[in-house]
Amino acid sequence: KQEVTQIPAALSVPEGENLVLNCSFTDSAIYNLQWFRQDPGKGLTSLLLIQSSQREQTSGRLNASLDKSSGRSTLYIAASQPGDSATYLCAVRLLADMRFGAGTRLTVKP
Amino acid sequence: GAVVSQHPSWVICKSGTSVKIECRSLDFQATTMFWYRQFPKQSLMLMATSNEGSKATYEQGVEKDKFLINHASLTLSTLTVTSAHPEDSSFYICSAQGQEITSGYGYTFGSGTRLTVV
Numbered sequence: 130k131q132e133v134t135q136i137p138a139a140l141s142v143p144e145g146e147n148l149v150l151n152c153s154f155t156d157s158a159i160y161n162l163q164w165f166r167q168d169p170g171k172g173l174t175s176l177l178l179i180q181s182s183q184r185e186q187t188s189g190r191l192n193a194s195l196d197k198s199s200g201r202s203t204l205y206i207a208a209s210q211p212g213d214s215a216t217y218l219c220a221v222r223l224l225a226d227m228r229f230g231a232g233t234r235l236t237v238k239p
Numbered sequence: 240g241a242v243v244s245q246h247p248s249w250v251i252c253k254s255g256t257s258v259k260i261e262c263r264s265l266d267f268q269a270t271t272m273f274w275y276r277q278f279p280k281q282s283l284m285l286m287a288t289s290n291e292g293s294k295a296t297y298e299q300g301v302e303k304d305k306f307l308i309n310h311a312s313l314t315l316s317t318l319t320v321t322s323a324h325p326e327d328s329s330f331y332i333c334s335a336q337g338q339e340i341t342s343g344y345g346y347t348f349g350s351g352t353r354l355t356v357v
Contacts, residue, residue, distance in 0.1 A: 165348075172245070172332055172350035173283075218282065227273065227334070231282040 131156045133221055135230035142209055143238050150204040150233045152219035157197050160222040164193050164204050167216045167232070176217075177204070209237045241267050243335050245349025252323055252356055260318045260352045262333030268313040269335035274306075277330040277351075286331075289316050323356045330354075 132155045142148055152162070161180045165173040177186045177193040179202070185194040192205040202219055216232040242265040252258050262272055270291050275283040287303075289295040289310035297303045305327075307319040316335075320327055332351040 173334075173348040175348070220283075227285070229275075229283045 131159075131221060131223060131228045133219065133228050133230040135217075135219060135233050137233055138231065139234040139236075141236040141238065144209060144211060146209050146237075147205070147207050148209055148235070150206070150217050150219075150235070152202040152204070152230055154200045154202075154221045154228075156223075157200050158223070159197065162193075162195055162202050163220050163222065163227075164191075164202075165218040165220065167218060169216075173218065206235075209235075211237045211239050213237050241335070241347040243269075243333065243347045243349045245333055245352055247352055248350060249353040250355070252354070254324055254356055255322055257319055257321045258323055258354060260320075260331055260333070260354075262316045262318070262335070262349050264314045264335045264347070267335075269316075270313060271336040272310055272316040273334045273336075274308060274316075274318050275332045275334070277332065283332065286318075320354065323354070325356045328354055328356045 134153045136151045159181055163178045164176045166176055167173050177188055179186050179193055179195040181197055190207040195202045214237050216234045218229055218232045220227045220229045244263045244265055246261045250258055272289050274286045276286050277283045285298050286301045287295045287297045287308050289308045291310050291313050295308035305321055310316040330351050330353050332348055334348040
């Protein structure tokens, strides 16, 4: 069964720092991997989608990489801002459904 | 881009009553929709997968008679929590599988429904 793990579970950084969130999955037979942001009590916002044939995707200050063979993905956030504070979830898409990690709760302090 | 509308965004109901949550794909046809539940400080957990015109497939441990899912059209899926109890209080999110042309086979999520059973 596909397991998705995110490390760290929580992260607190001062404003302006560059940071990396990690996601690992046990079965490399994925269709794609998606990073989401979730604000408290809100739904998910898709940040980046990486197809299984791709190695990375970039959007603004965000860069996500995918190493399917090793079962790893990282989300890099450059020049963090207080508005980046949220929970970040990675999810892998299998043929029939999607599996989520438990998330990394990020706090960016002004 | 692909948009999924979920309604209501929050609902409070009395124990023993039923609540219906709607999930609509606004600008694309979704042959498959998914329902997730999230308890406080926990990750999303898949409850069931619904395909248009057929019975939903439920994850292990999810009571199909309690969580009724109907996917009668390519743009609408509903989740009905029957005889709700306080332990059903949770955040429910739906998602729809987009078509490649709109989302590269990514998933689009509704904004979620916070259910509180008193």
